[in-house]
Amino acid sequence: MTRHWTTHRHGLRHLLAVALLTIPxxxxxxxxxxxxxxxxxxxxxxxxxxxxxxxxxxxxxxxxxxxxxxxxxxxxxxxxxxxxxxxxxxxxxxxxxxxxxxxxxxxxxxxxxxxxxxxxxxxxxxxxxxxxxxxxxxxxxxxxxxxxxxxxxxxxxSMLAWNAMFFTPGEFKPDPAKSETYNRGAYLVEGLGHCGVCHTPMNALGANKADHAFEGGRIDNWTAPNITNDAQLGLGKWSVDDVVQYLKNGQARGVIASGPMKDVVENSTSKMPDDDLKAMAVYLKERGAAGGATPSPVAATDGRMKVGEAIFVDTCAACHVRSGEGIPRVFPKLAGATIAVQDDPASLIHVVITGGQAAATATHPTAPTMPSFGYRLSDEQIAAVVTYVRNSWGNAASPVTAGEVKAVRGKVTGAAD
Amino acid sequence: MHTDDRSAMRAKFAPPTETPRHASMSRRSLLATAALLITTSGAAAKVVTKVLPWRPNEVYPVTPVTPGGWLFFTAEEAAVVDAIVDRLIPADELGPGAKESGVTTFIDRQLTGPYGGHDWLYMQGPFATNPLPTQGLQSPLTPRQQYRQGLAALAAYCKANYNGRGFADLSGDEKDKLLAGMEKGDVKFDGFSSRMLFNAVHGNTMEGFFADPIYGGNKDMAGWKLIGFPGVRYDFRDVIDNPNKPYTLPPVSMQGQPAWGVR
CATH class of the missing domain: 1.10.760 (Cytochrome Bc1 Complex; Chain D, domain 2)
Known part of the structure; x- marks a missing residue:
């Protein structure tokens, strides 16, 4: 400290001293x-x-x-x-x-x-x-x-009993028969990534069903889809690179992460090293396929499909395109999208009612937004248009009832305000 | 209520009365005033960074008009407006007219809202006495006042000139002749411009006949079907890619269309 420091600099020095004291x-x-x-x-x-x-x-x-x-x-x-x-x-x-x-x-x-x-x-x-x-x-x-x-x-x-039934303590044990990449992926997916908490269905006591790992669950009234290697419901048609691109950029194969997965991508996977993402993708692709049997699609002549088609053409097709192909990087593809054919239609119903915002990442910063249609479509109409999306362009999944829409609507309308 | 809004607005936009002491203060007080305007006008200025402004369920829906009864018109006024709009767009072999399409209901509901008070227009004058056609409305009268005073003047005019009959009781030819005279301004009402009343009803009839049915007119999209307007669609790339092919989709309104099923 030299003498030519002027008086007001003493003030600054005091401030610094106080700041240092207050940082524990x-x-x-x-x-x-x-x-x-x-x-x-x-x-x-x-x-x-x-x-x-x-x-x-x-x-x-x-x-x-x-x-x-x-x-x-x-x-x-x-x-x-x-x-x-x-x-x-x-x-x-x-x-x-x-x-x-x-x-x-x-x-x-x-x-x-x-x-x-x-x-x-x-x-x-x-x-x-x-x-x-x-x-x-x-x-x-x-x-x-x-x-x-x-x-x-x-x-x-009471968690004592729960743990006795559902909790297996112990560090991750690599499988010596598998590659180092696979084992790294398994460690991340099964451990810190805790992917199964959402993507594995829960039993009545809130424990993930170990025998249905990664076959899809529901979280916050969104569908966490099947991420096994199942060809229809899961990642079977995705390459390892598709999965890496999805986790890194929030989108791949024309679909874009939304709902809770938007936050996962933005906060977590988009910031992870490529090698780790690749390991997770390899593990998910190699660990096996499981999922329900694919139902035959609801006939296009079905009354619900007719109503659903009219609503889709008038309301959805401007962005998602008449063929369900979407617009790359901006509007998600619905034809062949696994989220469209999960047994649980919660995400489709949810996004139609409340709208949604897709993930924004450094490489894809747009974060496209879907507007809310809950004010404009009745439960019957949403059931019809969701049924149509689930059973068109090669998609096949169970039809959706107005009662299912009503149940989701009761939980998601106004919830964000 | 609307007058109160106006005086509040006037007070808000009044120049500062305090005289600035020197130039730099002047700029500072101007900035201060601007900041105050932003914070008090209700139009909250918001800086958006990093995230896009979006919230789930965020919509600003229109409250659909429920037909039935009158909120602004008296029954007598409504009957006269019905009779006028029925001459402007009559029902014919091409379909229903303005009256059947609910245009009077549309006008009635519009007059009760911000349009009826010209809430969004500058209404302080000065008003040109002999304006150019491009100068738009040159009157302190709001649409509510135009209809109330204009219809009263029309009723008095009919009573005096058609043996005590009202406008609705005139024959079709008499109505058309009178309306044509009002359009030109040749007909002189006592204390009100017949042309102003004609222009108000004429403009609002077109608006009601072609506006979305959610506002009370254009019932069953009759106006849109008449002219082949597709409604609230906004992507026509399929159509553009297929020139010279007939456009087959039915019109769709904000509340949908019959193929959407029952709400």
């Missing part, structure tokens, strides 16, 4: 753990932790998002290293125990809305790296009510 020690990245933390950041991206651990408009990782489960809403906890409200007082062992066993430092049990049945497969080294990254975040004080479930689900010891 945990936020200052320790140079010794920098590489570890950066590795953890990549893993946190692969796990898309930010998606659930951030409230709408809230600080990233500070928790407070209400996760809607069939049993009630669960508020996600604060992952920043704040001592009072976050994980500031946790040790690396505490963190690894939460990831691997679904237990808090005090031994009480977490709910599997936190996908510890997947994260148990994450190696201890990776769990430590994730912890190192979370420790490097600026602590945010954010009190989250962690006891929002109604009776009897608020009894956390």
């Amino acid at each position: 020690s945990a936020a200052i990245a320790d140079p010794d753990t920098y590489l570890e933390a950066m590795r953890g950041r990549a893993l946190v991206t692969a796990g898309d932790c930010v998606a659930c651990h951030t409230a709408p408009g809230g600080a990233p990782f500070a928790g407070g998002l209400a996760l809607q489960t069939p049993f009630g809403a669960i508020m996600t906890p604060n992952l920043t290293p704040d001592n009072a409200t976050g994980i500031g007082s946790w040790s690396a062992d505490d963190f690894a125990r939460a990831m691997h066993e679904g237990k808090r430092p005090n031994g009480t049990r977490l709910y599997p809305a936190f996908p510890y049945p997947s994260y148990t497969k994450v190696t201890r080294a990776d769990a430590d790296a994730i912890f190192a990254y979370l420790r490097s975040l600026a602590p945010v004080s954010n009190v989250v009510n962690r006891n929002t479930l109604p009776f009897p689900f608020n009894i956390r010891t």
